[in-house]
Amino acid sequence: MREINNKMLQRLYWKRKEWMHSVKRFDRTQQFIVLFLTLLSVFMLLPIVYIFNHAFKPLHELFQFPPTFIVRNPTFQNFIELLSLTQSTSVPASRYMLNSIIVTFLATVGMVATGAVCAYALSKHRFPGSKLIFGSIIASLLFAPETIAIPRYVIVQSLGIMNSYFGHVLPMIAMPVGVFLIKQFIDQVPNEMIEAAKIDGTTEFGIFMRIVIPMVMPAIATITILAFQNAWGNAETSTLFMQEDAMKTLPFYMGTLTSNLANSVARQGAAAAGALIMFLPSLIIFLLSQRKVISTMAHSGIK
Numbered sequence: 001m002r003e004i005n006n007k008m009l010q011r012l013y014w015k016r017k018e019w020m021h022s023v024k025r026f027d028r029t030q031q032f033i034v035l036f037l038t039l040l041s042v043f044m045l046l047p048i049v050y051i052f053n054h055a056f057k058p059l060h061e062l063f064q065f066p067p068t069f070i071v072r073n074p075t076f077q078n079f080i081e082l083l084s085l086t087q088s089t090s091v092p093a094s095r096y097m098l099n100s101i102i103v104t105f106l107a108t109v110g111m112v113a114t115g116a117v118c119a120y121a122l123s124k125h126r127f128p129g130s131k132l133i134f135g136s137i138i139a140s141l142l143f144a145p146e147t148i149a150i151p152r153y154v155i156v157q158s159l160g161i162m163n164s165y166f167g168h169v170l171p172m173i174a175m176p177v178g179v180f181l182i183k184q185f186i187d188q189v190p191n192e193m194i195e196a197a198k199i200d201g202t203t204e205f206g207i208f209m210r211i212v213i214p215m216v217m218p219a220i221a222t223i224t225i226l227a228f229q230n231a232w233g234n235a236e237t238s239t240l241f242m243q244e245d246a247m248k249t250l251p252f253y254m255g256t257l258t259s260n261l262a263n264s265v266a267r268q269g270a271a272a273a274g275a276l277i278m279f280l281p282s283l284i285i286f287l288l289s290q291r292k293v294i295s296t297m298a299h300s301g302i303k
Contacts, residue, residue: 055276062268078269085270091245093253100232100250103168107231110169112224115178120208123186124194137176156241167241172231178223185216221289229282254278
């Protein structure tokens, strides 16, 4: 055991020595940049640390002045309170959670799939009006969501999909940002490669799935994260299109925790726990796809 510990200490010593040697090779400008970026990364991690600590604070720490950043007496009472709030109602909190999982999955798949297919058609298939359609998609980014709320409600009501999962998913399917970003990557796919695949007898679907999608995977991963965040945190469809409580999602339920109360103290612990639950899935998805996101930001494209 002592020999193993000595070997580990020796390895740590040599790694530390190599790191110090590499740092010494930096000039003062590079050392300043490394120090600045390190401090900036620590500063950007503070909100994440805060939201984790805030969810486990007892009620007296939530309203303590001056406020504390790190929880002193962590407790799970906030999560217990969050689950117990719906025991006296006909719809439990687990039902809201299940609805959110189903809607988020279907909406994310739908947004990514429709965005990729639309981007491929606009990028590699020239047809009359393609530029006008793409320009209209870009122009739709200028409209605020409130401007299309009434037309969207009329369409959903006319289709008869109120109080259904399809009523949640359909209003979120269109994602102009996804079409734009994926199209920029597909534009870099060589046309010669697609023509060679057609000569070999590959179908259009095979070209799309076997050639195009693997080459634009960084953009797909980024759009997946954006689509997931949009669908997971969306409470608009529950507010506008769902009259039955059993079809509403978790974001809507979280929005009702502290509303219409006689004071601003009640349910704050449950709201803090709910905020952590809403934040965790987005953090996990980002950590799993961060390499692809960085590739998209660098816009490496096809090399």
